[in-house]
Amino acid sequence: MKNVVKAEEGEIFDIELDFNILEANRKLATENKKLLQKNGIKAIDVMGSIGSGKTSLIEKLVHRLKGKYRMAAFKGDLTTTIDAELIARHGVDVVPINTGKECHLDANLIKKALKRINLKDINLLFIENVGNLICPAEFPLGSDKRIVVVSVTEGPYMVVKHPFIFMDADVVVINKVDLAQAMGVDVKKLKKDAKAINPKAKVVATNCRSGEGVANVIEALDL
Amino acid sequence: MHEFSVTSQIVEAILKEAEKHSAKKVVEVHLDVGKLTFLGLEQVRFSYEVLVKGTIMEGSKLRIEEKDGIVKCSSCGYKGDFQYEDDPIYHIPTPTLHCPKCGETVEIVGGRECTIRDVKLLIDEGGKTNAN
Numbered sequence: 299m300k301n302v303v304k305a306e307e308g309e310i311f312d313i314e315l316d317f318n319i320l321e322a323n324r325k326l327a328t329e330n331k332k333l334l335q336k337n338g339i340k341a342i343d344v345m346g347s348i349g350s351g352k353t354s355l356i357e358k359l360v361h362r363l364k365g366k367y368r369m370a371a372f373k374g375d376l377t378t379t380i381d382a383e384l385i386a387r388h389g390v391d392v393v394p395i396n397t398g399k400e401c402h403l404d405a406n407l408i409k410k411a412l413k414r415i416n417l418k419d420i421n422l423l424f425i426e427n428v429g430n431l432i433c434p435a436e437f438p439l440g441s442d443k444r445i446v447v448v449s450v451t452e453g454p455y456m457v458v459k460h461p462f463i464f465m466d467a468d469v470v471v472i473n474k475v476d477l478a479q480a481m482g483v484d485v486k487k488l489k490k491d492a493k494a495i496n497p498k499a500k501v502v503a504t505n506c507r508s509g510e511g512v513a514n515v516i517e518a519l520d521l
Numbered sequence: 522m523h524e525f526s527v528t529s530q531i532v533e534a535i536l537k538e539a540e541k542h543s544a545k546k547v548v549e550v551h552l553d554v555g556k557l558t559f560l561g562l563e564q565v566r567f568s569y570e571v572l573v574k575g576t577i578m579e580g581s582k583l584r585i586e587e588k589d590g591i592v593k594c595s596s597c598g599y600k601g602d603f604q605y606e607d608d609p610i611y612h613i614p615t616p617t618l619h620c621p622k623c624g625e626t627v628e629i630v631g632g633r634e635c636t637i638r639d640v641k642l643l644i645d646e647g648g649k650t651n652a653n
Contacts, residue, residue: 309643309645310548310641310643310644311542311544311641311642311643311644312639312640312641313538313542313639313640313641313642314638314639315535315637315639315640316636316637316638317534317636317637318635318636318637319530319635319636319637320558320633320635321634321636322530401523433523435559436523436559436633455610458608458610461616462557465616465618465629494606494608494617495606495615495618496618496626497617497619497626498618498626
């Protein structure tokens with residue numbers, strides 16, 4: 299066997315790289331944002347836990363805003379187009395984005411999806427992220443506003459257990475409030491928890507099945 | 522959760538750089554990781570070990586420097602560390618967007634980076650070899 303390769307002083311070169319891996323995504327996000335703005339499109343990134351009601355919220359928003367905006371939606375999921383079809387029922391263009399195994403959408407996937415729609419046809423875009431209260435926060439997509447959805451069926455500690463994603467939220471939606479009593483969850487406490495982390499976030503309680511509170515979400519998004 | 526994919530981008534970028542310099546071996550890698558990223562350093566190290574196997578990066582030293590989060594307040598001009606949530610329910614210091622000085626909302630200006638600061642490469646000059 300040959301001897302181990304050992305580095306000798308003087309043969310080692312220190313190369314300064316200063317290469318920010320996460321910055322690559324941020325740069326793409328900025329490009330996406332510019333492209334959207336150039337076309338007069340507002341984009342809303344809907345993040346939140348699995349089963350919290352992100353799709354139901356988008357359905358209700360699309361339904362209510364139909365007369366006012368020309369809309370499209372991107373729907374991120376590991377696999378399937380089940381939720382994408384739910385949104386498409388409302389007569390809007392939906393681009394399903396299957397991430398395979400990745401736990402979040404990223405700016406590159408959005409860049410690709412933006413090529414699939416006619417940007418001249420719309421002025422409002424909903425982007426539903428993969429259900430996850432951790433990773434999506436690390437990857438801005440180029441949206442104007444970010445919503446984080448949690449629901450009372452996830453228990454009383456969803457905000458305190460995942461504080462970081464709430465720092466990136468413009469609007470926090472607490473969904474399924476009709477079940478709060480049955481779940482023994484205090485909605486006021488959840489609101490307080492969100493405000494403690496991010497005082498600038500607008501916090502709205504909803505029931506996305508009945509539509510309760512959806513008008514307040516529209517208001518919070520300035521739509 | 523996405524340490525593996527981020528680390529594979531790091532390894533890919535370094536291998537590319539090493540190739541550019543016709544390096545024989547990558548000896549050391551220096552990363553800066555912001556405390557506000559969602560990157561677990563233990564998982565980054567584990568992914569690194571797995572990913573460098575069989576490449577010229579195998580056996581290289583991975584040095585990770587953690588970078589503090591920095592906020593800026595547009596109301597009072599404060600720039601520095603966060604105000605942390607003091608609820609005992611949190612077992613790790615949980616930063617908030619309240620200004621520690623005036624209580625207004627602050628903006629995050631640092632602590633979200635994951636940067637390859639520099640790499641040390643073993644470069645074989647003029648066909649000289651280090652192995653016998």
